[in-house]
Amino acid sequence: MATFPPSEPVQGIFLIQKIMTKKPAVSAPAVHQPPVDESEQQRFERILSREQFKPLKGVFDHLGIAVPAILAAIITTNSYQIFLAKLGYRVIVVKQIHEQDCYSRLGPAGGIRAVVPLHDTATYSTLVTLVNYDSTVTTTPKAVDFYDNQLAEFKIQLMNRSGNAV
DSSP states (O other): OOOOOTTSOOOOOOOOOOOOOOOOOOOOOOOOOOOTTOOHHHHHHHHHTSGGGHHHHHHHHHHOOOHHHHHHHHHTOSOHHHHHHHTTOEEEEOSOOOHHHHHTTBBTTTTEEEEEEEEETTTTEEEEEEEETTSEEEEOHHHHHHHHHHHHHHHHHHHOGGGGGO
């Protein structure tokens, strides 16, 4: 056996044993599959409840229209403004809406049924939509564009049966 000077570390041979345990194979998490007997209304509500559609759901909730009518309007249109028109709402587009000013006009006397703000953190702006008692929706051009895109994406997922797992 060779001896090493004290200035050098002692080196040895170590046997590293790899212990293998038998674990079940990790499978991909199960994707939520809707029930086979899911109704159109249940499918509509399930897809609308997704995080990405919260802004659209906020508008739908304040329209006071039944789901079958909303569903029929979505299927037969490709535009947010035409969609609202099919539900009996006229869209009034204004340059800007001051959110805080609208809250003082909430109620039948002020004419506003609901203030639906959408805070866009990416642009540090707020897109405000007003649902009014006179069957109008007051909003801005940016909000119309945003909801056009939301409605289009919602319609795709609603109509695409292969998108059940999304």
